[in-house]
Amino acid sequence: MIRKHHILRITLIVILLLGNVANSIGSDKPALMEKTIIAIKNCMAGSPAPWPNEWKTEYIDTIRKAIEPYQDSPEYAKRLEILRNGFRPYWEELKKSNDRPLFEVHCAQIRWYTENIMTTEFPGEEEKKKLKNQYEDLWNYAAGSLLI
Numbered sequence: 001m002i003r004k005h006h007i008l009r010i011t012l013i014v015i016l017l018l019g020n021v022a023n024s025i026g027s028d029k030p031a032l033m034e035k036t037i038i039a040i041k042n043c044m045a046g047s048p049a050p051w052p053n054e055w056k057t058e059y060i061d062t063i064r065k066a067i068e069p070y071q072d073s074p075e076y077a078k079r080l081e082i083l084r085n086g087f088r089p090y091w092e093e094l095k096k097s098n099d100r101p102l103f104e105v106h107c108a109q110i111r112w113y114t115e116n117i118m119t120t121e122f123p124g125e126e127e128k129k130k131l132k133n134q135y136e137d138l139w140n141y142a143a144g145s146l147l148i
Contacts, residue, residue, distance in 0.1 A: 029076060030071075032076065032077055033064070033067050033068070035084075036080045037060060037063065040060065040063060040083075040087050041060060043091050044056065049094075049096035050096060050097065050098045051098065051103060055103055059103075059107060059110065062110055062111050063083075063110055063111075066110070066111045066114035066115050067114060070119065073118055073119070075122060078122070079118050082117055090110075090113070
């Protein structure tokens with residue numbers, strides 16, 4: 001009887017631990033999104049736009065709304081990393097003015113940019129190998145042309 005009690009107790013502990021692990025994995029995605037949003041906010045603060053605070057909040061919310069539907073997409077973390085890394089050069093080149101219609105264009109552009117990052121299919125291993133071979137062929141051709 002004691003043995004059955006221990007087995008039930010161990011089983012219950014394992015089930016609880018597995019539930020906690022599953023919850024921590026599932027809760028990781030919102031944390032990744034917030035990490036991305038914070039990085040974008042920091043970038044925006046480094047090169048501020050002459051926008052009122054409401055516009056800045058609207059711009060960030062546009063990005064957040066473009067990310068949220070894709071939290072279950074393959075390679076979600078990689079997609080957010082691409083967004084984080086690509087935002088700084090995008091933001092630095094953005095023409096920022098206090099013109100509302102231009103601001104709305106910027107919101108549409110960042111929504112399009114973000115949605116495309118979140119939905120684009122990454123190349124598979126075979127495609128990567130093919131691209132690498134094409135690159136090597138071009139490199140060899142260029143190097144051979146220089147030697148002539």
